[in-house]
Amino acid sequence: MLGDRLRELRHTRGLTLRELAGEAGVSAALLSQIENGNADPSVATLRKLAGVFDSDIAALFSEPNAPMVHISRPGTRSLLSAPQGRITYERLTPGRGDLEVLRANLAPGDVSSAEPWAHPSSECALVLSGTIVVEINEENHELLAGDSVTFDSRLPHRYLNTSREPAALVIAVTPPTP
Structure with a gap:
């Protein structure tokens, strides 16, 4: 793809x-x-x-001919890797340009970016396991498994795993602007 x-x-x-x-x-x-x-x-x-x-x-x-129904299975998804100490993503959605949903995995000490950054979208994250700190506009929010956050992505933000356990979350961004 x-x-x-x-x-x-x-x-x-x-x-x-x-x-x-x-x-x-x-x-x-x-x-x-x-x-x-x-x-x-x-x-x-x-x-x-x-x-x-x-x-x-x-x-x-982007996939000009993205299917109207898309099944995403583990092991077949596009992976977005990052240098050690950074977040890794699995892409759950096709590239229609309207919505991006990613499964993110953070090892202890991992961050999504060295510095908070912003982009013109809306973003929602749901913590699947572990504990995540979401830094939004210089304010930290600790999220536990089952917690979610929704925010305007134009605010500088990033995800951090400050715990000693791995963490996983699902991030939805619309429109996609990674």
Whole structure:
């Protein structure tokens, strides 16, 4: 899915793997692996690629022919990895551009971003397990399993696991603006 979309965007721009790699500052081998579904790119890599196409990360996942009914099963979802100490995501929704739902996993000490950031969306998070601290507009909110928070994503925010246990949550963003 991501690999097909990336290949389509690359071909539309008339770029070779090496040319795109050079513009994005990543290796052609990594791009080939992503396009062939053999590697899950980091969020940092996705941001670099989106920058080359003058778009946001959501555009890399858009599916012009997304199904009206989408079944998402563990092991088949797109993964958005991050450097150690950062959040990892599983994408639960297709890329129709109206809603993004992610399952996020945070190991002890993990954060969603080094600094709080904002984007023009509405966001809702439900903690599935563990304890999460949600920093929104310089205010911390501790959420336990079963708790949820909904907020205007234009407020600078991030998710932190300050506990000693792994945590998991589901995050819904509309419209998608990762």
